[in-house]
């Protein structure tokens with residue numbers, strides 16, 4: 001008999017007041033009893049609608065059944081058949097818009113906690129199981145991957161499993177992409193990402209860091225070095241600004257820079273002397289996951305007041321519901337229907353205030369969201385010492401600028417249905433193709449590209 005409780009089994013978490021002063025993971029994860037209770041809420045639907053909501057089609061009812069049967073190794077293997085980073089996706093996937101959105105239990109009550117169960121299985125495997133590394137027979141073909149984010153890592157893992165000699169070239173000194181430099185420790189512990197990367201290395205993937213392709217080496221040079229195909233997974237790391245007066249003042253950050261200083265340059269550790277503004281009063285502009293991460297990180301650095309300034313209402317916020325909920329619990333102040341028009345500073349050029357206007361929602365725009373309209377004469381100043389821009393990122397133009405014949409549309413590399421670019425032997429996927437999106441979509445693109453590269457090289 002399934003467990004017909006209407007709500008998800010609650011997830012144990014750190015107390016909001018305690019956690020807003022530390023960078024440790026917010027949620028502790030299910031115990032075995034909790035996982036079992038939640039797994040029993042699944043109706044094992046024959047047609048598994050939840051699977052159609054997952055971009056990589058994880059076999060959801062099958063892995064949940066394995067939890068009920070107590071076969072955790074099989075539960076893990078079932079997820080791993082289609083998802084390369086289950087411990088990551090279980091934590092950061094926007095499940096409420098993907099698998100859980102279509103779960104039949106969600107029609108009347110709360111959906112099955114698919115992400116929570118996925119995290120439980122992945123964590124169990126890391127603690128109790130040995131992650132067997134299977135080395136494939138070398139097939140004699142070389143492939144280069146640009147970027148060690150979820151797209152590049154997935155593409156590399158799949159090709160390596162087929163026997164390819166794979167080298168990832170990563171611009172930063174650490175592999176992992178946004179998983180390492182963007183998403184904070186309290187949401188995704190770096191140890192988990194590092195374990196996944198170590199596993200890939202052990203399986204034979206070579207990772208060369210501090211290699212900015214387009215500067216140190218070009219794609220043409222990679223072909224001259226004997227690589228038969230190239231996958232571009234360089235993400236969307238170029239921050240956008242609003243082009244309002246005062247953006248050049250000291251104390252204005254892009255969210256990427258602020259989070260990189262905290263995560264990669266370890267400003268969250270007290271014994272690191274990382275150069276960063278330790279703010280007292282912060283305005284974070286934007287309403288997505290990046291904005292929530294920046295705001296919650298600023299709070300943990302010791303800020304007394306942290307505002308989220310967003311020009312639409314909460315219903316239009318693109319951030320995951322869980323992040324919004326956690327941010328509110330931690331005391332982040334939501335200034336909804338507000339838009340910044342200028343940043344003001346003192347004589348020394350440091351931020352003192354952000355000038356906002358109030359907004360009203362008008363008719364839906366081309367994105368389907370109601371467009372915000374400024375209320376005339378509603379300007380006011382919010383006193384802050386730091387402003388963090390989290391209004392979106394675009395792909396860095398370097399690769400397109402340094403590669404002949406690589407077509408792009410508004411900065412995003414153009415690919416066909418098989419992830420193939422306009423250049424022979426060059427494939428691309430993840431945020432560099434779609435613009436800023438999600439981890440699971442980037443992983444899915446890396447998988448599709450690996451299959452397409454394999455077919456291309458075999459057909460030569």
Ligand code: FAD
Pocket residue numbers: 092093094146147148149150151152169170171172175176177178179182183211212213214233234235236237259289290293320396398399429430431432436437438439440442
């Ligand atoms: P990236 O992860 O950006 O990796 C690209 C890699 O390429 C980077 O390591 C970069 O250094 C490297 N690179 C760039 N240029 C070059 C070059 N010229 N040569 C060599 N290497 C290069 N998604 C979710 O699903 N859930 C979330 O909760 C979530 N939260 C997020 C929070 C933040 C703060 C941010 C910034 C993003 C978040 N996302 C989230 C989005 C998600 O992280 C991205 O969609 C995903 O990481 C894209 O993967 P990718 O492999 O395409 O690119």
Ligand code: SF4
Pocket residue numbers: 053054055056057058060083089090093095098099100114115118440
């Ligand atoms: Fe859901 Fe993400 Fe897991 Fe797919 S990978 S089942 S979308 S949590």
Ligand code: SF4
Pocket residue numbers: 041042043044045048049050051060061102103104105112114
């Ligand atoms: Fe289980 Fe929901 Fe999927 Fe049905 S739709 S199989 S209840 S997770």
